[in-house]
Amino acid sequence: MSEYDYDLFVIGAGSGGVRASRIAASHGAKVALAEEYRVGGTCVIRGCVPKKMLVYGAHFAEDLHEAARFGWDVNDPKFVWQRLRDIVQTDIDRLEGLYGNTLSSHNVKLFEERATVAGPNEVKLASGQVVTAGKILIATGGWPVPAQCEGAEHALTSNEIFHLEQVPGRLLVVGGGYIANEFAGIFHAFGSDVTILNRSDVLLRSYDQEIVARLVELSKEKGINFHFKASLQKIEKQADGSLHVGFNDGTNADYDTILVATGRAPNSAGLGLEEVGVKLDKSGAVIVDEYNQSSVPSIYAVGDVTNRVQLTPVAIREGHAFADTVFDNNPRIVDYDAIPSAVFASPPIASVGLTEAEASAKYGDDIKIYRSDFRPMKNVVSGREERGLYKMITAGSDEKVIGLHLIGPESSEIIQGAAVAVKAGLSKQAFDDTVALHPSMAEELVLLK
Known part of the structure; x- marks a missing residue:
């Protein structure tokens, strides 16, 4: 009999955590997992999956407009945001259920509450229960970086943008990364007047800049506006509900909605990691070796909380490699070269x-x-x-x-x-x-x- 309640306790039911739990259980480990919000994590619940569904919806804006050139008469098409929004959320509910079924079918005990690390082999649940585990895996992902200015509470992040009551007439998207450019394209297609605000004149820094320049050119031709070399200074909510924005370059403008997409930070705050000796970098990322092991031998981490490569398929591979290494005596590492x-x-x-x-x-x-x-x-x-x-x-x-x-x-x-x-x-x-x-x-x- 093990001296611990579980062989593995996973904190975070995103793609990496669920994969690690499932594979570890298939190797015979007794596994528990805690998730304070919804099973599925960022990608499934509030990230790449619902976003891609919106992208599909956005494609029809151009396809319907051009349908006549392909012989189709499409009279007076109308887009209903609330319908797409609700259909997307219904499908997210379905996917969450499938993730839960996967855990259940592998006999992974799910605690639907927040968990923190209380010791090298101890986890404390929000209910007050303390659980012991031979190994602890941190798979809490990342969290959007909010606006850093006066009136920041009036701006949304990618977490909230999926739940809008209506398509904004005027949308300001703050940031130059993939989230900013994707939502700019989505809501432009849905009818918003979109402006991208970026503190430099370089977008998508990790991509080939010749390709990025073509995207900027085509985006401008479509009608997306760009405000370069500026940042938010102040947001004021006006009597009519609109948002008056002052920029640090001395200009100002009014918008209906502001989406801040300036990056994602490792979601490690308040987990008790540093208190038990787990080393974090300046961004809050858990520092791990090639086998996903932290500075505390019994504590591991995978996915965006390590801030290595913030991609769902990478988190899945890391979770799988961790489980094989620790619970199948099959040391495996992830090759980060040539990731599409x-x-x-x-x-x-x-x-x-x-x-x-x-x-x-x-x-x-x-x-x-x-x-x-x-x-x-x-x-x-x-x-x-x-x-x-x-x-x-x-x-x-x-x-x-x-x-x-x-x-x-x-x-x-x-x-x-x-x-x-x-x-x-x-x-x-x-x-x-x-x-x-x-x-x-x-x-x-x-x-x-």
Whole structure:
């Protein structure tokens, strides 16, 4: 018999925590998990899943407008935000239920309350109960960074934006990352007058800037406004409910809704980690080794709370590797090289490997750039001038592909298969030797010049 109540206690029922719980239980561990809000975590409940559903809804704005060019008569289409909002939330309820079923079917004990760390092998629940565990896993994810100005309480974060009563007439989106650009595109399609506010003139810093420049150009053409090199100074709520915003560059403007999307911080505050000796970095991230172990040997962490790579599939892999390492005597680490990512903007950006700037810094003049700047067939038929851009970066005499960067329709779908080639270390010649799938946008990957 174990000297502890559980072999593993997981704090946080997001993607990483649920995966770790399930796999550890399948290896024979007695597992408990605590979640203070809803099972599913950021991605399922208030992140990538509901956001992607809104992205799908936003696509119809252009498709309906262009339908006549494809032979369809669509008379007086009307968008009803409340209908989409409620359908999305209903599906989130369904997914939450599936996550709960997964835990139950693997005999994981679920505590639906907040839990904190009381010792190297102790967890204290909000109810006051103290539970012991041989290992504790922190999988509490990240949390949106709120506005830092007078009147900040009047601004929303990505947590609340899904629950709006109506589409705002004037929306200010603060930030230059993927969340800001995605919601800007979504609500522009739904009819909002959107402005993106960013403290610098550089958006999406981790993406290839040539691709980002194309996104900015196309966004401006669609009617999205940009206010660069400025930040929030003061927000005042006016008598009519609108928000008067003063910026630090001396300008001001009125909006109906403000969305602050300036990043996400590790959700580690108040968990009792530092009190028991767990080391955190200056951002609050749990410092772990390659096996997800913290400075306290019995305490581990996976996912966004470690601030390594803030992506759901990465958290899942980390949770799985942790469970195999600790409970199956099968040491595994996660390979963070060549992770594909996407920005579900309009049009979407997709990327894998090094950007041109990163490649140049690493390989100097030993890189080559190949591009395809094209107008997708669908855009030609619909009369839309919007052009896609695919970019390949190679290094060395064998022209090993070290980066692929796309902007255009369905880029996020196309990049997954191409990422396998980059991960495998294939050369430009391997792409050239592959017969094109015609007619498609993806064929541009094997026709790059």
